[in-house]
Amino acid sequence: MKLTILGCSGGIGAGLRTTAMLLDDDVLIDAGTGVGDLTQDEMARIDAVFLTHSHVDHICSLPLLADAVGGRRQAPVTIYALEATIDALRIHLFNNCLWPDFSVLPSVDAPYLRYQVVKPGVTVQIGKRRITPLPASHTVPTVGYWMDSGVASLVFTGDTGPCDALWEAVNAIDNLRYLIIETSFAEQDCHIAKASQHLCPSLLAGELARLRLPAEIFITHLKPHDSAATVAEIGRLLPDLPADRPLRMLSRRQVLAF
Ligand SMILES: [Zn+2]
Ligand SMILES: [Zn+2]
Structure with a gap:
């Protein structure tokens, strides 16, 4: 399995893209502005999109993706998300006002999108890949995702503040390689x-102190206006992580294999 980082910024600006990650070539984890760098052929290969939550920086490319490739595909793209996230998409986005309701268009029998509810702790299996929503604590219902290839695992927290249940779940993973x-x-x-139920460097330090497993750690979702200060503070507040827990900034176009 490989995860290609299409976007990992907490905002927009030249060279910055908001959260989107491509798992192999057919599964998207969040649909921020990073999706716009894919070719039409690459977009058409996406069969499933797993959303962490409904905030715009994580879903803004979804309506344009459906419009761009819906007509080229034989089957709808499946949107996996919490029920509350799906409700938000239906009510506030695909509502025939901001954008057409592609879950019934161009026809009820052959729509561009379909929805599938996920629940924390309940694994979705796609081929041999296991994708499990994890608890997160944010201002709207949110999950992280645990991706397990069978050989190794990657955890993406999504947007979250401090969250007890997340670490309980993460510390039970026996083959963790990467933590984003x-x-x-x-x-x-x-x-x-x-x-806003996010992390700052001191809150990050508190959360990472609860990780009991070795893992390569990557930081994501820095707000652009203060990213340099945030990176410097992380270096100052987390100087002595164990050697088996190296910490780096996640970067666009990075590929993590596991
Ligand atoms: Zn958010
Ligand atoms: Zn966000």
Whole structure:
């Protein structure tokens, strides 16, 4: 299995893309602006999209993706998400006002999109790949995702503040190789991180202290206006991680194999 990072920024700007990751060549994890760098052929190969939550930076490419490739595909793209996330998409986005309801268009029998509800802890198997939603704590219902190839696992936290249930689940994974965890804000905006249920470097340090497994750690979702300060603070607050837990910033176009 390989995960290609299409976008990992907490905002937009030249060279920045919001959260989107391509698992192998047919599964998308979140649909932020990074999706727009794929070719039409690459987009047409996507059979499934797993969404962490309904916030715009994670779903904004979904309506355009459906429109771009729906007519070229033989089958609908399946959107896997929490029931609350699917409700939000139906009510606020694919509502025939902001965008057509592609779950019934161009026809009820052959729509461009279909929805599939996921639940934390309940694995979705696609071929030999196991994708399991994990608990997260954010301002709207949110999950992270645990991807298990059978050989090794990668965990993506999604957007989250401190979350007990997440670490309980992560520490039970016996083949963890990679952990992608968010850190949205710098220390000076820690109050915003807490109010919006994200992490800042000191909150990140507290969360990583709860990880009991070796793993390569990657930081994602930095807000662009303060990303340099955030990186410097992470280096200062987390100077002595064990050698089996190296920490780096996630970068666009990076490929993680597992
Ligand atoms: Zn969010
Ligand atoms: Zn976000």
